[in-house]
Amino acid sequence: PQKIIIDTDPGQDDAAAIMLALGSPEELEVVGICAVAGNVPLALTSRNVRIICELAGRPDMKVYEGASAPIARPLVTAEHVHGKTGLDGTELAEPTMGVQPQHAVDFIIETILREPADTVTLCTLGPLTNIGLALRKAPEIAPRVKRLVMMGGGFFEGGNITPAAEFNIYVDPEAAAMVFASGIPITMMPLDLTHRLLTLEHRVARLKAVGTRPAVALAEMLEFFERFDLEKYGSDGGPLHDPSVIAWLIRPSLFSGRDCNVEIETQSPLTLGMTVVDWWGVSGRAPNASVMRFADDQGFFDLLTERVARL
């Protein structure tokens, strides 16, 4: 299996991504999970990661706490999407497992320097703060990272936190800019893709019908998440962003896109956190990311359901 580190700010869709990864041990070995401040503050994202690990039957998972605020700005959160706890929608027991004493940034650095070059993939499901801090502290990790697969950004469809910016990039644009300038091979799952991955009623019902505690809890969380998005997007179901990162690693043939140059706006008050994606190759700047735009959405939900059912 491929070694991955998940960096996350749960978030119901982060929970779906973590469960998809933990349900896929043949393809993925989760070396550790790092919490970062994002959808809710760090104390809650750390708690939520551990709740999900226990729900998935993995209280042995190593969980690390990272940054409690973006590199250069105050934290912006998204309780309006995820609820007060970040995982609203189902009854969840407080976690009994603890966190590792090491800071997430040091865990990321140490793991990448310890493992053979080109063997560890970073999966980011939240703001890129922990990765930005790791790159700043130990720039020598960049050429050793196999790939960074991120949920973040959006271009043709615009943003979801401002007209120009997607939440994960907007929260820490300085960190995102460091990541896109790092030379690490990047796969990007933007809103243009995730808005095609809708939690349609029959999909959530099928997940719930699996009947296991993890599947039912996830279905209930997605129902909560969907309630918000139904009002907002007027679609039948809400976009399920973060599991696309994990699904791409397990079954890349579900997705298609292009290699593009991507730059991050860090200055303009109007377009702060915008991902400027050169889809048409007009800038002459070298591609630095593989940008996914289309997906087999039913195949994606089949995979998610099948793997969560294994937990």
Ligand code: BDR
């Ligand atoms: C991203 O923002 C968060 O609210 C979600 O968990 C996802 O990572 C979507 O813009």
Ligand code: CA
């Ligand atoms: Ca997230």
